[in-house]
Amino acid sequence: MEVRKNFGSKLGVVLAAAGSAVGLGNVWRFPTEVGNNGGAAFILIYLLCVILIGAPVMLSEFVVGRHTHTNTITAYRRLAPGSWWRFEGVAGVFVAFLILSYYVVISGWTLYYLIESARGSLSTDQDFTADFTSFVSHPWIPIVYAVLFMGMTHLVVARGVQSGIERCSKLMMPLLLLIIVVLVGCSFQMPGAHDGLSFLLKPDFSKVTTRVILSAMGQAFFSLSIAMGCLCTYASYFSSDTRLVRTALNVSIIDTAVAVLSGFIIFPAVFSVAGVEVNAGPGLVFITLPHVFQMAFSSYPLVGYLFSVLFYLLLLLAALTSAISLHESVTAYVLESTGMSRQKATLVVSLSCLVLSVACSLSFGPWSELKVFGMTIFELFDFAASKVIMLLSGIVICLFVGWRLDKKMVEAEVTNGGTVPFRLFRFYLFLIRFVVPIVISAIFVNELLR
Numbered sequence: 001m002e003v004r005k006n007f008g009s010k011l012g013v014v015l016a017a018a019g020s021a022v023g024l025g026n027v028w029r030f031p032t033e034v035g036n037n038g039g040a041a042f043i044l045i046y047l048l049c050v051i052l053i054g055a056p057v058m059l060s061e062f063v064v065g066r067h068t069h070t071n072t073i074t075a076y077r078r079l080a081p082g083s084w085w086r087f088e089g090v091a092g093v094f095v096a097f098l099i100l101s102y103y104v105v106i107s108g109w110t111l112y113y114l115i116e117s118a119r120g121s122l123s124t125d126q127d128f129t130a131d132f133t134s135f136v137s138h139p140w141i142p143i144v145y146a147v148l149f150m151g152m153t154h155l156v157v158a159r160g161v162q163s164g165i166e167r168c169s170k171l172m173m174p175l176l177l178l179i180i181v182v183l184v185g186c187s188f189q190m191p192g193a194h195d196g197l198s199f200l201l202k203p204d205f206s207k208v209t210t211r212v213i214l215s216a217m218g219q220a221f222f223s224l225s226i227a228m229g230c231l232c233t234y235a236s237y238f239s240s241d242t243r244l245v246r247t248a249l250n251v252s253i254i255d256t257a258v259a260v261l262s263g264f265i266i267f268p269a270v271f272s273v274a275g276v277e278v279n280a281g282p283g284l285v286f287i288t289l290p291h292v293f294q295m296a297f298s299s300y301p302l303v304g305y306l307f308s309v310l311f312y313l314l315l316l317l318a319a320l321t322s323a324i325s326l327h328e329s330v331t332a333y334v335l336e337s338t339g340m341s342r343q344k345a346t347l348v349v350s351l352s353c354l355v356l357s358v359a360c361s362l363s364f365g366p367w368s369e370l371k372v373f374g375m376t377i378f379e380l381f382d383f384a385a386s387k388v389i390m391l392l393s394g395i396v397i398c399l400f401v402g403w404r405l406d407k408k409m410v411e412a413e414v415t416n417g418g419t420v421p422f423r424l425f426r427f428y429l430f431l432i433r434f435v436v437p438i439v440i441s442a443i444f445v446n447e448l449l450r
């Protein structure tokens with residue numbers, strides 16, 4: 001078996017973990033949720049959720065991962081031998097696998113849109129909805145893109161922690177941040193950008209319902225990649241001097257900044273084109289935005305071209321670093337439990353996951369009539385993963401670290417053996433023991449009753 005490596009630098013740690021968190025959830029799901037939930041007030045509630053729920057859960061996952069220095073399944077098994085807690089690790093890795101299977105399908109779409117926009121064929125289109133629908137429902141073209149995307153993910157994961165994941169994050173995350181800044185600048189220049197900004201900045205609290213609060217919490221969970229073993233696996237590659245609290249804060253801040261800035265890119269652009277709906281749902285980036293690109297830049301085709309190519313490149317980079325983290329949490333388990341080489345373990349995960357991806361992709365087309373509990377395969381995977389297992393597993397992680405693990409050990413872990421003070425330790429403990437489990441249970445019950 002190969003020697004277990006850690007991340008090589010502090011910057012690598014933050015960028016890899018931020019790469020996991022920053023994904024389709026920020027650039028695609030967040031703006032959609034903001035649009036559907038009334039703008040600025042949603043963003044404020046979202047910020048509270050990140051601080052009071054997201055960051056503490058992330059820190060708890062870091063504690064488990066760094067303390068054990070092993071994959072998520074073995075980590076829980078080792079910390080709680082023979083007890084039911086060990087299934088927490090199994091659930092995490094299983095969900096990561098499930099999410100990866102449909103994540104590559106959507107990421108494949110972004111690859112297709114990047115190529116189409118680079119070829120210039122997006123801007124000549126007439127009917128964006130029909131274009132999108134006929135693409136995603138095609139029996140094999142989206143599968144080809146999903147396979148290509150999985151291939152890219154595979155190549156990075158197969159190269160290992162330092163020369164694959166860390167190197168790739170150090171290369172792609174700065175590029176991603178640069179693209180965001182350029183796009184925000186462009187978006188602000190558009191006529192009518194002002195309305196988009198006030199939608200994002202002026203909270204209207206009359207729109208806030210419990211439903212909105214619950215959506216914000218769910219979004220915080222999804223966006224921060226918590227409770228699926230991804231961050232726990234990454235933390236197992238942290239060295240003993242990595243500061244857990246600071247890393248959790250940095251990652252939460254970067255992730256939130258990217259989400260809010262994506263809003264700053266998308267809404268001024270959308271508002272600048274009359275007649276385009278803000279609450280356009282999941283089609284926002286694949287249907288509404290190409291339309292916006294075409295209309296807004298009709299007199300400056302080159303700017304429109306660059307804007308759309310950069311936008312889809314941004315989406316693709318964000319998706320790739322997240323897919324890598326999902327892949328790695330499964331691969332680390334296969335690798336360490338079977339003693340296979342990393343190459344082989346990566347291949348096993350890529351291929352078996354693609355089988356599920358094919359089913360997900362077909363569920364947008366030929367298999368769209370195939371329903372389980374009234375949902376297509378894609379909807380079922382997403383529901384099972386992000387609405388059921390993820391939330392339950394968030395509760396379990398907090399209860400595990402808050403009640404089952406030795407308090408002294410947790411404190412030693414978050415303070416690096418007492419060398420970095422953490423004054424809010426008691427408050428953190430209060431959050432994970434009481435606040436987070438109660439709040440997540442509320443989300444869960446609400447989702448079930450919907």
Ligand code: TRP
Nearest residue numbers: 021023024025026222223225322
């Ligand atoms: N958090 C990433 C995003 O915002 C995606 C991601 C990585 C994820 N791991 C996850 C989402 C686990 C859900 C579950 O897109």
